[in-house]
Every structure is written in C-alpha cells, then in structure tokens.
Amino acid sequence: MLLPQTDRRHIGDRVFGIVLPVLGCALLAVALIIFFACAKLALPAIEKLGVLRLLTGSDWNPVEESFGALPFIYGTLVTSLVGIVLALPISVGLALFLTEMAPRQVRVVVAMLVQILAGIPSVVYGLWGLMVLVPLLRSTVEPALGRWLGFLPLFRGPPIGLGYLAAGIILAIMILPTIASVTVEVLRTMPQALREGALALGATPWEAIRLVVLPYARRGIFGAAILGLGRALGETMAVTMVIGNQPEIHASLFSPGYTLPSVIANEFAEATGAVHTGALAALALALFLVSLTLSGAARVLIRSRRLR
Amino acid sequence: MTAKLQVSSLNAWFSTTQALKNINVEVAANRVLAIIGPSGCGKSTFVRCLNRMHELLPGARSEGRVLLDGEDVYSKALDPSTLRRRVGMVFQRANVFPTLSIRDNVLSGLKLNRVKKNYQEVLERTLRQTALWDEVKDRLSSDATQLSGGQQQRLCIARALAVEPEVLLMDEPASALDPIATAKIEELIDELKSRYTIVIVTHNMQQAIRISDFTAFFCMGELIEQGATKQLFTKPEKQQTEDYVTGKFG
Amino acid sequence: MKMRVHSAVRRVVNWGMTGLCLTAVLMALMPLGSILWLVVSKGARSLSISFLTELPAAVGESGGGVGNAIVGTLYLVVLAGLLGLPLGVGAGVYLAERGAGRLGSAVRFTAEVLGSVPSIVVGVVAYGLVVATMHRFSALAGGLALGILMVPTLARATEEMVRLVPHTLREASLALGVPAWRTTLSIVLRTAWGGILNVALLGIARAAGETAPLLFTSLNNQYWNFRPDQPTASLTVQIFNYAISPYEDWQRKAWGSALVLLLLVGLLSLLAHFTRRRSAI
Ligand SMILES: Nc1ncnc2c1ncn2[C@@H]1O[C@H](COP(=O)(O)OP(=O)(O)OP(=O)(O)O)[C@@H](O)[C@H]1O
Numbered sequence: 001m002l003l004p005q006t007d008r009r010h011i012g013d014r015v016f017g018i019v020l021p022v023l024g025c026a027l028l029a030v031a032l033i034i035f036f037a038c039a040k041l042a043l044p045a046i047e048k049l050g051v052l053r054l055l056t057g058s059d060w061n062p063v064e065e066s067f068g069a070l071p072f073i074y075g076t077l078v079t080s081l082v083g084i085v086l087a088l089p090i091s092v093g094l095a096l097f098l099t100e101m102a103p104r105q106v107r108v109v110v111a112m113l114v115q116i117l118a119g120i121p122s123v124v125y126g127l128w129g130l131m132v133l134v135p136l137l138r139s140t141v142e143p144a145l146g147r148w149l150g151f152l153p154l155f156r157g158p159p160i161g162l163g164y165l166a167a168g169i170i171l172a173i174m175i176l177p178t179i180a181s182v183t184v185e186v187l188r189t190m191p192q193a194l195r196e197g198a199l200a201l202g203a204t205p206w207e208a209i210r211l212v213v214l215p216y217a218r219r220g221i222f223g224a225a226i227l228g229l230g231r232a233l234g235e236t237m238a239v240t241m242v243i244g245n246q247p248e249i250h251a252s253l254f255s256p257g258y259t260l261p262s263v264i265a266n267e268f269a270e271a272t273g274a275v276h277t278g279a280l281a282a283l284a285l286a287l288f289l290v291s292l293t294l295s296g297a298a299r300v301l302i303r304s305r306r307l308r
Numbered sequence: 309m310t311a312k313l314q315v316s317s318l319n320a321w322f323s324t325t326q327a328l329k330n331i332n333v334e335v336a337a338n339r340v341l342a343i344i345g346p347s348g349c350g351k352s353t354f355v356r357c358l359n360r361m362h363e364l365l366p367g368a369r370s371e372g373r374v375l376l377d378g379e380d381v382y383s384k385a386l387d388p389s390t391l392r393r394r395v396g397m398v399f400q401r402a403n404v405f406p407t408l409s410i411r412d413n414v415l416s417g418l419k420l421n422r423v424k425k426n427y428q429e430v431l432e433r434t435l436r437q438t439a440l441w442d443e444v445k446d447r448l449s450s451d452a453t454q455l456s457g458g459q460q461q462r463l464c465i466a467r468a469l470a471v472e473p474e475v476l477l478m479d480e481p482a483s484a485l486d487p488i489a490t491a492k493i494e495e496l497i498d499e500l501k502s503r504y505t506i507v508i509v510t511h512n513m514q515q516a517i518r519i520s521d522f523t524a525f526f527c528m529g530e531l532i533e534q535g536a537t538k539q540l541f542t543k544p545e546k547q548q549t550e551d552y553v554t555g556k557f558g
Numbered sequence: 559m560k561m562r563v564h565s566a567v568r569r570v571v572n573w574g575m576t577g578l579c580l581t582a583v584l585m586a587l588m589p590l591g592s593i594l595w596l597v598v599s600k601g602a603r604s605l606s607i608s609f610l611t612e613l614p615a616a617v618g619e620s621g622g623g624v625g626n627a628i629v630g631t632l633y634l635v636v637l638a639g640l641l642g643l644p645l646g647v648g649a650g651v652y653l654a655e656r657g658a659g660r661l662g663s664a665v666r667f668t669a670e671v672l673g674s675v676p677s678i679v680v681g682v683v684a685y686g687l688v689v690a691t692m693h694r695f696s697a698l699a700g701g702l703a704l705g706i707l708m709v710p711t712l713a714r715a716t717e718e719m720v721r722l723v724p725h726t727l728r729e730a731s732l733a734l735g736v737p738a739w740r741t742t743l744s745i746v747l748r749t750a751w752g753g754i755l756n757v758a759l760l761g762i763a764r765a766a767g768e769t770a771p772l773l774f775t776s777l778n779n780q781y782w783n784f785r786p787d788q789p790t791a792s793l794t795v796q797i798f799n800y801a802i803s804p805y806e807d808w809q810r811k812a813w814g815s816a817l818v819l820l821l822l823v824g825l826l827s828l829l830a831h832f833t834r835r836r837s838a839i
C-alpha cells in the first residue's frame with residue numbers, strides 16, 4: 001500500500017516513529033520471553049507430575065524422578081521472613097537517621113556507604129557469610145540463643161552454623177540498602193510543613209516522627225518491605241553458600257535447609273533428563289511469577305503514597 | 309503588496325483553555341510587527357502558532373489559517389521542519405546548546421540540517437550582525453555556556469540568523485538583558501529589517517515604538533487593536549488600548 | 559511538678575529513640591566494614607602478578623591464578639553490553655521521548671517490575687534460549703543472561719537521564735528546523751550523554767558481579783577462552799567454587815579473587831561517577 005501522499009513528514013521522523021516504540025515493545029517482549037522460555041523448559045515436569053505435586057510434594061529425588069518442592073518453598077519463606085524481620089527495623093532506623101537526624105555531611109557519607117553495601121556482589125556476601133558469619137553463629141550466637149530462648153522451637157537443636165538463621169542474616173544485610181533507600185525516598189516526599197507543624201506544637205523530634213512522619217510513610221515503608229521481600233526470595237548465591245543445602249523441613253532456625261534459588265543453582269547444570277531440568281525450570285517460573293507479583297504490588301503501594 | 313504572513317481566524321487551546329480567540333493579522337514583508345499586551349494574554353502562544361511550535365506542547369492544538377507567502381503553513385503537505393527553517397525563532401530565555409562550542413552553536417542549524425555552506429563566512433557574518441564577533445572571535449571553540457546571559461541571547465539570535473530564515477519571530481528577546489545589551493539588539497533588529505520580516509513580542513512599549521512599524525495589542529487571548537505603531541500609540545481607537553499604552557492598566 | 563517529670567520522660571524517650579536509630583546505622587554498616595576489611599586484608603595476601611595473569615593450578619599444586627577468569631568476566635560483560643545496552647538505552651529513550659501514552663506506561667511499569675526479577679531466573683531463560691538449542695554451555699549464553707538482566711534498570715535510568723535535558727534545548731533545535739529525530743539524537747542524547755554513560759557503566763558493574771545466572775550458562779573453564787560458543791571462566795563463579803571447596807589454599811584464593819572482583823566493580827563505579835560529574839546536565 002502506498003503511504004498517504006500528504007504525509008510529508010521527514011523520512012527520519014517516520015523511521016524514528018517506528019523504531020522507538022519497537023524498542024519499547026522489545027522490553028515488553030523480554031517479559032514474555034522470560035515467561036515462555038521458563039515455561040517451555042518446565043513443560044515436561046509439569047506434564048509428568050502436575051503443578052500440585054511439584055509445589056506441595058516434600059520428596060526431592062532426581063534418581064527416581066520424584067520432585068516435590070515443599071522443602072525449598074519452606075526454606076525460601078523462612079529465610080526471607082528472618083531477613084525481613086531483621087532488616088526492617090534497622091532500615092527504617094537508618095532511613096529516619098538519614099532524613100530526620102543526621103547533619104548533612106554525615107548523611108552524605110552514610111548514604112554513600114549504604115550505596116557501597118548495595119553494590120557488593122552477592123558471591124562476596126556468600127564468601128563472608130561462609131568464612132565469618134557461620135563460624136560466629138556456630139561458636140557463639142547459636143549456643144547463646146539456645147540457652148536463653150531455647151524454650152522456643154525456633155532456637156533448639158545443635159548449633160551447626162550453616163542453616164536458616166545464617167541465610168536469614170545474610171539476606172537481612174543484603175536487602176537492607178533496598179528497603180532503606182526506598183524508605184528514604186518515601187520520607188523525602190513528605191511535606192516539610194507537616195513535620196514543622198508537629199515541632200511547632202512542642203513535640204520532641206521523636207514524637208514528630210512517631211505522630212506525623214511514620215503514619216505518613218506507613219504504606220510506603222510497607223511497599224519497601226515487600227520490595228525487600230521480593231529481593232530476598234530470589235537471592236541466590238549468598239544463601240546457597242550458607243544454608244547447608246539439605247532438602248528438609250525443620251522448625252529450628254539452626255537447622256540446614258534449602259531454598260528455591262539454591263536448588264536451581266546447585267542442580268541445574270548437572271540436571272539429569274528433561275523432567276529434572278523441567279522441575280527446576282518450573283521452580284524458576286514460580287519464582288518469576290511471585291517476584292512479579294510482589295514488586296508490582298510494592299510499586300503500587302510506594303506510588304500511591306507518593307501521589308497523596 | 310501581498311502580505312508575507314497572513315493569519316486568519318486563528319484559535320489556539322491548551323487542552324480545554326482557549327489561549328487565542330479568532331485572531332486576524334497581516335504582516336508585510338520587511339516590516340516589523342510588535343506584539344504587546346498584558347502578561348498571559350497569549351502573545352507567546354501567538355508567535356508559536358506561526359512556526360508550529362505551539363502544537364508540540366502536550367494537549368495544545370490550534371485552528372485557523374496561517375499563510376506564508378500565500379502558502380498554508382498548516383497544510384499536511386508541509387513538513388514543520390521545512391517551515392521552521394523559513395520562520396526562525398528567538399526565545400525569551402537564552403537557550404544555547406550546552407554541549408556545543410560557540411562556533412557549533414551558531415552553525416548548529418546548518419550542520420544539523422546538513423546544509424553545505426561556507427561555514428566560516430556564515431559564522432563571521434552572523435556574529436558581526438549580533439555584535440558578538442569582537443567579543444568571542446578568540447574563543448570560538450570554547451563552551452557556549454561560558455558566555456554571559458546577554459551574550460548567550462545574542463548567540464541565539466546569530467544561531468537563528470545562520471539558517472537564513474525569511475521571517476524572524478522574537479519572544480521578548482531582550483527581557484532578561486541590561487540596557488546596553490538591549491540597545492544592541494534593537495540596533496540589530498533595525499538593521500535586519502531590510503532582509504527579514506520580524507514579529508517581536510515585547511513588554512516594553514518604548515521598545516515597540518522604537519523598533520516596530522506595526523503593533524498589535526492583545527488582551528485575554530483576543531486581538532484588541534492593530535495598526536501602524538505611531539497611530540496605535542498616539543491615537544488608539546479603543547479605550548482598552550489607550551488605557552494600556554498610557555499605563556492605566558496592565 | 560508533674561509537668562516537669564513528664565517532659566523529662568519525653569526528653570529521655572527522644573534521646574533513647576535517637577540512640578536506637580544510631581544503633582541501626584552502626585548495625586547496618588558493621589557488616590560492610592567487616593567485609594571490606596577482610597576482603598582487602600585476606601585478599602591482598604594472595605594478590606600477585608602471577609595470580610592476575612596465570613591459569614588456575616590443579617588441586618594440591620601451589621601457585622596458579624585467575625587470569626582466565628578476569629578475562630572471562632570482561633568478555634562476558636562486553637557480550638552483555640553488546641546485547642543489553644542498545645535495548646536498554648533504546649527503551650529508555652523511547653520512554654523519555656514517546657512514553658507519555660498507554661504503551662509508555664505499560665513499558666515503564668514492566669521495566670520497574672522486571673528490575674527485581676531474580677537473576678537466577680534469567681539464567682534459566684538464557685539456558686533455555688541458548689544452551690538448550692546449541693547443546694552446550696557457552697559464553698554467549700552467559701552474556702545473554704547478563705544482557706537481559708541489564709535491560710530493565712538501564713531503561714528506567716536512561717529515561718531519567720534523558721528527562722533531565724531541559725525542554726528549552728529541544729525547542730531551540732526544533733525552531734531551527736531540525737527534524738524531531740535528529741533533535742533527539744544530536745541535541746537531546748548528546749546533552750544526556752554523560753548521564754547515559756554513567757548509567758551504562760553502573761549496569762556493567764552490576765553485571766560483572768553476577769554469579770547465579772552464569773552457573774549453568776557460561777559455566778566455567780580451566781583455560782583461556784575467547785570463543786562465544788565455548789564455556790568460559792568468570793571471577794564470580796571462580797570465587798564460588800573456591801569458597802565452597804574444602805582446601806585452605808583455594809579458600810585463600812577465593813579472598814584474592816573477591817578482592818580482584820571488588821576492585822573491578824569499584825573501578826567501573828568510580829568511572830561511572832566521573833562521567834556523571836563531567837556531564838553537561
Ligand atoms: N503549557 C501551558 N499549558 C496550559 N496553559 C498554558 C500553557 N502555556 C500558557 N498557557 C496559558 O495560555 C495563556 C497564554 O499564555 P502565553 O504564554 O501565550 O502568554 P504571554 O502573553 O506570552 O504572557 P507573558 O507576557 O507572561 O509571557 C495564559 O493564560 C497561560 O496561562
């Protein structure tokens with residue numbers, strides 16, 4: 001078909017008008033490709049075992065082609081929760097310090113250090129966790145926790161070092177910069193007048209934070225936490241190096257376990273046959289969908305705060 | 309003599325608010341038309357409709373006819389960039405390209421449009437026209453942002469002249485300048501008149517009297533009165549115009 | 559009297575909470591201090607010319623280095639850059655220049671959301687796309703994984719950079735009769751160039767630190783490799799293998815490789831910082 005005779009726009013503009021949206025759509029295509037590439041690999045396992053069996057079975061045995069991911073799902077949830085529980089108060093404290101308390105120079109330095117923390121590759125965290133954190137947990141922290149809090153099932157059992165607790169602590173350190181920086185961003189959007197209003201009424205700085213700042217930022221902080229949770233669920237290397245890699249379910253945080261990303265990392269290269277590969281790819285697919293949902297929800301929460 | 313620019317029934321909107329209402333104006337070739345009026349009355353919008361810059365703002369649209377040498381500026385057969393090469397523009401605030409040298413700023417219109425010319429000749433001519441040559445001839449390769457505000461504005465004029473437009477639109481080109489730089493620009497306009505048709509927006513009525521042949525008075529998006537400058541300032545037909553030019557309002 | 563006690567309590571609470579926030583800062587920064595100190599002090603011990611240039615030695619043999627892993631990491635990030643930069647920067651330019659409509663919002667949201675997809679998932683994707691079809695592990699697969707990982711963040715960051723270019727410059731160029739596309743390329747992108755370079759370098763620095771998506775794409779290699787269709791070594795995978803090994807010598811080498819990796823990533827980030835400071839916007 002001929003182009004309409006009247007369209008005398010510059011040829012370059014017409015090309016540009018096509019190329020740019022195509023580049024934009026390519027990004028949408030990336031999302032689809034991720035989905036379909038995983039799904040295609042996962043198909044043999046899903047056909048053979050079914051989604052339900054894959055997600056709720058607790059037996060993982062490549063030799064018998066029996067794949068149930070419950071121990072990994074459990075491990076992922078437990079480690080991520082430990083991570084969030086530890087990271088959230090610290091990041092909020094850090095963010096409050098950065099926005100409400102620190103003088104300018106201190107703020108700049110601390111913010112830079114937090115950025116460096118975020119930039120350290122996860123395999124280096126893993127190395128540090130394995131060589132420093134795990135021995136420390138084994139020799140000091142876990143025995144102490146067992147002594148004082150041993151009445152809780154969470155803190156029972158022999159102190160091994162490798163396990164849920166170690167992975168949770170490493171995750172906390174790793175997601176801390178994410179949560180803190182998003183929280184700082186949310187706090188920055190808060191009108192200065194609100195804060196000053198509280199102070200003018202005679203509130204102490206902390207009371208201003210508790211009565212005005214935190215309520216204002218609540219949804220945003222929640223969003224930041226969800227974003228951190230998404231990070232934690234998918235974090236691979238550091239966790240793989242300190243969790244002990246046992247496909248078991250234990251109530252005690254001292255026990256070794258396994259997570260979804262770790263099992264993919266450890267077994268994918270040497271997976272035997274299409275069903276084993278497929279089972280691992282199905283786990284990747286599940287991770288993808290969960291992380292999409294979480295970060296989508298987090299963005300909506302963070303943005304809704306911003307709009308108000 | 310036919311009009312160089314002929315505007316009839318021009319209306320312009322920003323999404324829902326109407327900024328220009330049924331404007332009819334003519335500008336003869338090699339004449340200077342001054343646009344005056346209180347702030348927010350649509351002066352900028354009017355000149356931006358003449359080279360189709362208005363439609364670039366989100367939500368902005370316009371209706372009506374603008375003829376350049378009798379040819380419809382809004383015709384689909386005309387690429388806006390071709391039009392803008394014939395109708396140049398100088399903005400209220402100097403907007404030199406920060407990544408380009410002084411030389412490349414002046415020549416940017418030619419170079420980006422891939423027009424082959426004797427660049428050195430164009431450079432010197434336009435910089436002399438804008439009285440910049442002596443001030444910058446020794447540092448043509450340095451960044452344009454190093455110039456003073458007034459120099460930057462004159463550089464912007466030189467840049468517009470380098471493309472050799474037929475019509476030059478100037479939106480308060482001297483509002484950010486000191487009296488000396490302003491005087492230089494007024495001199496320049498007087499000189500340019502022989503070769504260009506100029507539409508200039510100004511807040512300064514003395515300036516309008518000094519430089520323009522014709523004046524159009526806008527208010528609230530409407531063209532209240534137009535005519536020979538001397539006539540409009542001495543014997544305005546409308547009360548509103550008289551109030552404005554005598555400083556009673558606005 | 560009661561009032562005074564009350565306000566004293568309030569002041570104590572205020573100081574207490576301020577102290578807690580300060581504690582949070584220290585707790586957050588302690589691991590950073592420990593990590594940096596150990597990587598530098600332990601890593602420096604194994605650093606030497608031969609460590610940086612030689613092939614790894616077999617178990618039990620002393621000496622050897624990570625030369626091939628350094629080269630491998632550079633090779634992988636170059637591949638990743640070739641695949642990821644055009645797409646990421648292009649999508650970013652689209653978002654900034656034409657991204658006002660519905661499609662733009664969809665692309666922007668997708669970029670934000672994809673930014674937190676676990677890297678291991680992208681590894682699986684690259685495996686499916688390249689390894690499974692070529693029937694072997696390859697640098698190309700690793701590069702593709704890292705390239706895909708770069709795209710979303712790159713797109714968003716590029717958009718921000720392009721948006722920093724003042725609208726008046728675009729108008730100035732358009733008013734000269736320069737067509738819109740050339741205005742974008744020659745004026746807008748040229749002005750935003752420093753910022754885009756910064757964003758690209760940061761993306762490459764991040765890619766250099768990735769491990770998980772390489773484990774089953776580029777795998778590892780005991781030798782030098784420059785072929786895109788062959789497995790290739792990388793610093794991160796090498797650190798992983800050394801760290802989880804039972805040999806003390808290898809664990810020492812893990813710290814040494816970690817130092818090299820941090821230096822590489824740090825250098826790239828520093829370079830990024832430098833380009834940003836010199837940029838026009
Ligand atoms: N981008 C915009 N979006 C919406 N409305 C606008 C926009 N720009 C201008 N307007 C409105 O259009 C009307 C005309 O604006 P215009 O800029 O043409 O006025 P002006 O006469 O040039 O004023 P000034 O002397 O202050 O420059 C004003 O009421 C203004 O509020």
Ligand SMILES: [Mg+2]
Nearest residue numbers: 351352353479
């Ligand atoms: Mg104006």
